[in-house]
Amino acid sequence: MNPRRKRRLLWALGLIAGVAVAFSIILYALSQNIDLFYTPTEVVEGKGKDAVKPAVGQRLRIGGMVVEDSVKRNQETLEVEFLVTDIGPEVKILYTGILPDLFREGQGIVAQGVMIEPTVMKATEVLAKHDEEYMPPELAEQMKGIKHVNPNQPDAFEGNQ
Template sequence: MNPRRKKRLLWVVGMVAGVAAALSVILYALSQNIDLFYTPSEVVEGKGKDAVKPTVGQRLRIGGMVVEGSVQRDPKTLEVSFRVTDTGPEVTILYTGILPDLFREGQGIVAQGVMVEPTVMNATEVLAKHDEEYMPPELAEQMKGIKHVNPNQPKAFEGGE
């Protein structure tokens, strides 16, 4: 093989190997930062879209409704524990910090943290859902016949002078 072609071939192989190494490092870093979303039923029973039960030590997000009468606060610290459910099983959330203003029993929340037991999560962040009645305009129109009117558009001239 010609020395010039050999040098060029080694350079191309080196570039491909470098890009592959960089891509694999990026993908590994991204996989470590993914927080999967689960409902309490998926956490406890392992059912759902992925049918993979989360493991202890895994970072994830759990969304559901706060169970009535389950909120327990430590009067000396900011520690709070409460249970979250969707339609079946419950998951206990442990959180240290100030809860959002919209947080209350019966309200929808999303908690992000680490599973410490099969049904207990140590949350690092708790987000309260704003409104349970929201629907995208297209879906509301299909389901309920509600037509979305853009308030920024001028109203059409309705007869008269």
């Protein structure tokens, strides 16, 4: 191989290796900041067809409805403990801080934090959903048996007359 081709080949291989290293570093940095979203059923029973349960110590988000009569507040501190459910099992959420104004029992919430036990999460942030009327169609069907009707379809409300 002549020296000119050899030099070009080394430059090309070096460039490819550099891009691969940079891409790997970017993917590793991004994977540290990913917070996966789970429902309580997915946390307890596993997620998807592979039935992967979140590991203790994993950062994630859990979304669901606050169970009635499950909110327990420590009168001396800002510690709050409550249960969240969707259609099945419940997950206990531990939170220290001031809850959002819209937080209440029976309300949809999303909690972000770390799993400290298989069914217990230590939340760093609790978000209350502001519109209690909206619910994703799949969840509405599971929880209430409500069938979602698209209001943008011309014949969506013909059966209601």
